[in-house]
Amino acid sequence: MVRGGIERYLKTFPEGGYWKGKNFLFDRRLEQVPELKKEESLQKDVESVCCVCKAPCAEYRGQHKCANATCKVPVIVCAGCQEAAAAAPRSLNCPLCEEGFELRDLAKPDLEQLPGLKQKAAREDGPRKKKQRVAAPPSSRLFVGKMPLVVDATKLRNALGGGVTLIRWLADHKTQAFYGSAFLECESVAHAQRAVDRAASSAGVRIGGKRLRVAFSPPRDGETWPPTEHKELERPPIGV
Numbered sequence: 001m002v003r004g005g006i007e008r009y010l011k012t013f014p015e016g017g018y019w020k021g022k023n024f025l026f027d028r029r030l031e032q033v034p035e036l037k038k039e040e041s042l043q044k045d046v047e048s049v050c051c052v053c054k055a056p057c058a059e060y061r062g063q064h065k066c067a068n069a070t071c072k073v074p075v076i077v078c079a080g081c082q083e084a085a086a087a088a089p090r091s092l093n094c095p096l097c098e099e100g101f102e103l104r105d106l107a108k109p110d111l112e113q114l115p116g117l118k119q120k121a122a123r124e125d126g127p128r129k130k131k132q133r134v135a136a137p138p139s140s141r142l143f144v145g146k147m148p149l150v151v152d153a154t155k156l157r158n159a160l161g162g163g164v165t166l167i168r169w170l171a172d173h174k175t176q177a178f179y180g181s182a183f184l185e186c187e188s189v190a191h192a193q194r195a196v197d198r199a200a201s202s203a204g205v206r207i208g209g210k211r212l213r214v215a216f217s218p219p220r221d222g223e224t225w226p227p228t229e230h231k232e233l234e235r236p237p238i239g240v
Contacts, residue, residue, distance in 0.1 A: 013238075016037045031060075051064075051093060064077045064092055066093055136217055139216045142215065144182050145180060163192075164185070165186065167183075168227070198214075199215075
């Protein structure tokens with residue numbers, strides 16, 4: 001699993017990073033590849049083959065599926081074998097079924113042994129009291145939360161209507177994973193006030209359909225803002 005989705009990873013690492021191959025999409029784009037990766041390198045990544053003729057192929061076309069009734073996963077069929085596959089769909093098998101793997105026969109994992117799951121269940125069993133947030137005084141610094149993981153500085157500035165001079169993505173101290181929050185510095189308190197008012201309106205401030213939380217967040221006493229190590233990034237950190 002890639003946290004935030006493959007699309008976010010490929011946008012963060014346009015030359016591919018550790019990603020190998022193509023990402024199949026269920027829309028008209030059909031597939032997604034790292035935008036700066038050369039075609040020669042993409043071809044070297046191909047390990048998949050046509051399930052009919054076994055020739056190397058990296059395009060899913062024709063909506064063919066594995067004939068195994070307990071599987072039914074999509075299978076790759078090259079352009080030259082499309083007619084043969086359509087004529088004999090029961091002959092199509094995915095690589096795992098061809099090798100005799102039966103994933104449904106494997107023992108189910110004991111999810112109760114996963115770290116933190118029991119504590120989470122205990123929290124969900126009892127009612128939780130909602131903490132009342134105390135509104136911070138007006139400030140040129142804002143806190144923005146509940147952002148989608150696939151976000152960038154341009155989208156955020158446009159959503160807030162401009163006036164943002166600095167974006168500090170907030171990440172987990174250990175993993176450096178982004179959880180949808182950031183501190184922003186606005187040109188003035190007036191710009192910040194407009195963003196807060198806009199977020200509180202019935203329309204709200206949205207990115208990718210998600211409504212953002214926007215609130216004043218003045219620096220604490222003794223806090224250095226912006227931090228001395230701050231670097232302006234177009235996209236949030238991907239984490240480790």
